[in-house]
Amino acid sequence: MTVARFGHGSRIPGWDDAVDLTKDPAGIPDPANTDVPEALRSQVEAAMAKYPDFRSAAIPALHAAQELHGWCSPEAIEQVACVMRLTPAYLTAVATFYDMLETKPVGRHTVYVCTNISCSLRGADELYAAVQEAAGDDPDFNVRAFECLGACDIAPMASVNGAYVGPLALTDAQQLVEDLRAGREVLPEKQLSRRACADPGAAA
Amino acid sequence: VSQKLLFDRIDEPGLATLAVYEARGGYASLKRALAMPREAVLQELLDSGLRGRGGAGFAMGKKASFLPKGTMDKYLVCNADESEPGTFKDRELMQKSPHMLVEGMIIAAFAADANRSFIYIRGEYEQQAEILEVAIAEAEAAGYLGERILGSEHSLSLVLHRGAGAYICGEETGLLDSLEGKRGNPRLKPPFPANQGLYQGPTLINNVETLATVPHIIQMGGQEYAKLGTETSTGTKLVSVSGNVQRPGNYEIELGMPSREIIFGLAGGPDPGREVKFWFPGGSSSPVLLPQDLDLPYDFDSMAKAGSMLGSGAIIVVDDTIPVIDVALKLAKFYRHESCGKCTPCREGTNWTVKMLERIEDGEATPMDLDIIASVQDQIMGNCLCVLGDAMAMPLASMVSKFRDEFEAHIELRRSQAGLGLPVAVAAGAHA
Numbered sequence: 001m002t003v004a005r006f007g008h009g010s011r012i013p014g015w016d017d018a019v020d021l022t023k024d025p026a027g028i029p030d031p032a033n034t035d036v037p038e039a040l041r042s043q044v045e046a047a048m049a050k051y052p053d054f055r056s057a058a059i060p061a062l063h064a065a066q067e068l069h070g071w072c073s074p075e076a077i078e079q080v081a082c083v084m085r086l087t088p089a090y091l092t093a094v095a096t097f098y099d100m101l102e103t104k105p106v107g108r109h110t111v112y113v114c115t116n117i118s119c120s121l122r123g124a125d126e127l128y129a130a131v132q133e134a135a136g137d138d139p140d141f142n143v144r145a146f147e148c149l150g151a152c153d154i155a156p157m158a159s160v161n162g163a164y165v166g167p168l169a170l171t172d173a174q175q176l177v178e179d180l181r182a183g184r185e186v187l188p189e190k191q192l193s194r195r196a197c198a199d200p201g202a203a204a
Numbered sequence: 205v206s207q208k209l210l211f212d213r214i215d216e217p218g219l220a221t222l223a224v225y226e227a228r229g230g231y232a233s234l235k236r237a238l239a240m241p242r243e244a245v246l247q248e249l250l251d252s253g254l255r256g257r258g259g260a261g262f263a264m265g266k267k268a269s270f271l272p273k274g275t276m277d278k279y280l281v282c283n284a285d286e287s288e289p290g291t292f293k294d295r296e297l298m299q300k301s302p303h304m305l306v307e308g309m310i311i312a313a314f315a316a317d318a319n320r321s322f323i324y325i326r327g328e329y330e331q332q333a334e335i336l337e338v339a340i341a342e343a344e345a346a347g348y349l350g351e352r353i354l355g356s357e358h359s360l361s362l363v364l365h366r367g368a369g370a371y372i373c374g375e376e377t378g379l380l381d382s383l384e385g386k387r388g389n390p391r392l393k394p395p396f397p398a399n400q401g402l403y404q405g406p407t408l409i410n411n412v413e414t415l416a417t418v419p420h421i422i423q424m425g426g427q428e429y430a431k432l433g434t435e436t437s438t439g440t441k442l443v444s445v446s447g448n449v450q451r452p453g454n455y456e457i458e459l460g461m462p463s464r465e466i467i468f469g470l471a472g473g474p475d476p477g478r479e480v481k482f483w484f485p486g487g488s489s490s491p492v493l494l495p496q497d498l499d500l501p502y503d504f505d506s507m508a509k510a511g512s513m514l515g516s517g518a519i520i521v522v523d524d525t526i527p528v529i530d531v532a533l534k535l536a537k538f539y540r541h542e543s544c545g546k547c548t549p550c551r552e553g554t555n556w557t558v559k560m561l562e563r564i565e566d567g568e569a570t571p572m573d574l575d576i577i578a579s580v581q582d583q584i585m586g587n588c589l590c591v592l593g594d595a596m597a598m599p600l601a602s603m604v605s606k607f608r609d610e611f612e613a614h615i616e617l618r619r620s621q622a623g624l625g626l627p628v629a630v631a632a633g634a635h636a
Contacts, residue, residue: 050363052277052320053403058385059368063327097387097544099369100327112328116289117488117534118446118520147371147538148289148488149328152446152520153453162330193331197296198453199470202211 026089029082036079040068044083054084058094062101071102099146106142109180111135112159115145118152122167127156130173141177154192164192207432209420209440210413211456214300220335222342225303231348233419237311238356245315249418251426253438258283258374258411259487259515261504265426268316270398271406279407280313280321281383282415285367285374287326289488289538290518293442293454294412298325298332301416302339306362308418310348313360316408320361324379327368336364371542375590376409377401378544389546390590411516413442433459437503441517445471448478448523457502464498467521474523481524482606486515488535489595491602492522511602528607529614532600533561539596550593553584557600564615567622571612578604 043064047057061084065076072095074088081088095101113128128145135141149164151157157166160176165187168176172187179186188194197203218224225231237245249265256262271278282305286294298305305323313321325333340362343349351359365383372378373388380402382388401407417439421429430438437459443466446452450472457466467473467483474480482492485502491512493500500506507514522531540554560577563569581597581604588594604611 053384055385056365056383059327059382060366063366063368093387094385097370098327098367101368115534116538117484117531118290118452120530120534121447121520121522121526146328147369147541148287148291150286150292150295150326152290152292152444152518155446155452159328162328164331193299197211197214197300198451199208199211199214199455201208201456202214 026087028085028087029078031082034078034082036082037068040064040079041083044080048084055086057084058086058091059098059101062091062095066101070108071105073105102142107138107140109141110159110161111141111143111176111180112146112149113143114147114149114151114155114157114159116148118148119155119157122155123170124156126170127158127168127173130170131158131176134173134177138177138181141180151192153198154190154195157192160186165190166192207440207458208456210297210301210304210416210442211454214296219301220299220303220339222303222339222346225301229423230303230419231307231346233422234307234310234348235354237314237422238354238358242315242317245311245422248421248426249312249315252421252429253426253436254414254417254421254429255437255504256411257413257417257441257517259288259489259513261514264410264414267398267410268312268408270396271316271318271408272399273317277320277403277405278316278318279402279405280309280316280318281379281402281407281409282309282321282323282412283374283376283379283409284323284325284329284332284412285379286329286412286516287371287374288516288518290444290446290484290520291487291516292444292446293517295329295332296454297412297416297442298329299335302332302336303343304416304419305336305412306339306343306348308415309362310343310353310360311418311422312408312410312415314358318406318408319359321363322383322402323362323364324373324383325364325366326373327366333364333366340364370544371538372544372590372592375592378590379409380407387544389544390592392589434501434503434505436505437514441502441514443502444516444518445521446518447483447521448474448480448526449521450475459503460501460506462498463500463502463519466502467498467519471519471521474521478523478525481522481526482528482603483522484518484520484599485510486513487518488520488538489513489591489599490515491598492606494606527614528603528610529561529564532603533558533565535599536561536596539592543592547588547590547593549584549587550596553580553593554596556580557596564611564618567618567620567624569615569618571615573615574604574608574611 044061047060048054061080065080069076077088077091115124135143151164154166254264370388373382377391378388397407432439455470480495504514536557540558543550543554545551581601584593584597
C-alpha cells in the first residue's frame with residue numbers, strides 16, 4: 001500500500017511502506033536468546049562505563065557494531081540494544097541520524113570525497129566522478145560524496161578508510177583504487193599526516 | 205610576521221608526545237594556575253578579552269563565570285566537531301599539538317570548577333582522535349588528569365567522544381544531545397548550557413582553539429595577552445584560507461591584520477590572471493564580502509560592521525571564473541542535507557531554496573523568483589531554535605543582493621536555452 005500523499009515518492013526510504021499493524025513493537029532484546037559476540041559486548045560495556053549516563057555510549061557502541069558487521073544491520077542493532085538495554089528503535093533513530101553510520105550494506109573500503117565549497121572550487125565534482133569510475137561496480141567499495149571534511153588546505157581531497165589524502169589530481173583516482181585493492185597505504189606522498197604547516201612563521 | 209602562540213614551532217618532531225611538549229615548557233601554565241586561587245585564574249581569562257574561536261565570538265572568561273557556584277557535577281565540553289565548511293584549524297592543532305588542548309582544558313575546568321570534561325570530536329577525524337587518545341592517556345599517567353591533580357584540590361576526568369558525521373553537532377546544544385547518545389537535535393535556549401547543559405548540569409562549552417589558547421594566557425598574563433590584536437578582538441587567531449588561492453592553509457595572525465594581507469600576502473591570492481570575485485570571511489555561513497572589502501582589518505567588529513562575521517576564521521576565496529549560482533546551489537544543498545529537521549523554517553526553507561535555485565538552472569525561473577528566494581531567507585532568519593537555517597539564509601541573501609545582475613542574466617540565459625520566453629541579451633561580463 002502506498003500512502004497517497006507521497007504517491008510521487010519520498011526522499012525518505014521506507015516512508016511510503018505500510019506498517020505491519022499485527023506486530024508488536026520490538027522491545028529490549030532478551031539476553032537469553034540474543035547472541036552477542038564477546039568482543040562486541042566488552043567494547044560496548046567499556047564505552048558505557050566511561051559516561052555518567054550509559055546512553056552516551058550509543059554512538060561508540062554503534063560504531064563498534066558497524067566495524068564488526070560492516071553496517072548497522074538489524075542484527076547489529078539488536079546486539080547493541082541487548083547489551084545497552086535499549087530498544088532497537090532508539091538505536092535505529094540514532095543510527096539513521098548520522099552520516100557515518102550506515103543503515104544499508106556497503107563495501108568495506110570507505111572513500112569519502114569532499115564535494116563542499118572549497119573542494120568543489122578546485123575540481124572536487126570531477127574528482128568524485130573519477131573515483132566512482134575507477135571503483136566501478138566493485139562491491140568492496142563505498143564511494144560517497146561527503147560534506148566538508150575539514151581539510152580544505154589539501155582540496156580536492158578524500159578520506160580513505162579514515163586517512164586524509166590530497167590534493168588529488170584526476171589521475172590519482174585510479175592509483176587510489178589500486179592501492180586500496182592491493183592493501184597498500186594509499187598515495188603515501190599525499191597523506192595529510194605528513195604535511196607541514198602552511199604558515200611560514202610556524203617553522204621558525 | 206606576527207607573533208606565534210599556537211603555531212609556534214608546530215611542526216617540531218614529536219610535539220604530540222608528552223616528553224617533547226614538556227621539554228618546551230608544556231604544563232608549566234597548569235602548575236602555575238593550580239598554585240593560584242580559582243578566582244585569579246578566572247580573572248586572567250576575563251582580562252585577556254579572549255573571544256570564543258568557534259564562531260559566535262562570545263567572551264570566554266565571561267562564559268566561564270556564568271557557571272553557578274556549588275558542589276554539583278559541572279562539565280567542561282570541548283567542541284572539536286569543526287564541520288563549518290572551510291574550517292580546518294582545529295584539525296591541525298589537535299593533530300600536531302594535542303597536549304596544548306589537554307592542558308588548556310584542565311586549566312579552564314579549574315577556572316570553572318568543572319570536574320568532568322569531554323572532547324566531542326567529529327567522527328571523520330579518525331587520526332586526530334587516535335592522537336588525542338594517546339595524549340590523554342599520557343596526561344593521565346603523568347598525573348595531570350584524575351583525582352587531586354598535582355596534589356591540588358582539583359580533580360578532572362577527560363573522555364574523548366567521537367561523533368559520527370553531522371554538521372548540526374557543532375551547534376552547542378545539538379552537540380550536548382549527541383553526547384548524551386541521542387540524535388543531535390538542538391534545544392531551546394534558555395536555559396543556556398551554563399545552567400542546564402550536559403546531563404542537565406552546568407556546562408561550559410568551548411572551541412578547541414579557545415581552550416588551546418588558555419595555557420598561553422596563563423603564561424603571559426591576561427593583560428599582556430590583551431595587548432595583542434585590537435581592543436575588542438584581542439590575541440592571535442588561526443585563519444584557515446581556502447578556495448581559489450595559491451597557498452591554502454592555516455595561518456596564525458594577530459587580529460586586526462588587513463584582510464588583503466592574509467589573502468594575498470600569506471595565501472598568495474588567486475592564480476595569476478584571475479581576480480577575487482567575492483570571499484567568505486568566516487566560513488560558509490558568513491555573508492559574502494566583495495573585493496572592495498579586502499582592505500578591512502580582519503577582526504570581529506570590522507567584519508560585523510561590514511555586514512558579515514568573523515565566524516570560525518575560515519576565509520574562502522572565490523575567483524572570477526566561478527559562477528555565483530554554482531556556489532549558492534552548493535551551499536543550499538549542504539544546509540538542506542545537514543538540517544536536522546526539528547524546526548520548520550529551516551527544514552522547509554533549505555529545501556525550497558534548493559528547489560528554486562535548481563529551477564533557475566532548468567530555465568524555468570523568472571527574475572521574480574529572486575525576490576521569492578530572498579523572502580524565504582528572510583523567513584528563516586531568527587525563527588529557529590539554532591542558527592543552522594540562518595547559516596544558509598545569511599550568505600544566500602547576501603549573494604542574491606550583491607550579485608542580482610548576474611543571477612538575472614543567468615535566469616534569462618537558461619530560459620532562452622530551454623526555449624522558454626524571449627531570448628534576452630546576456631549582460632556583458634556575466635557568466636555564460
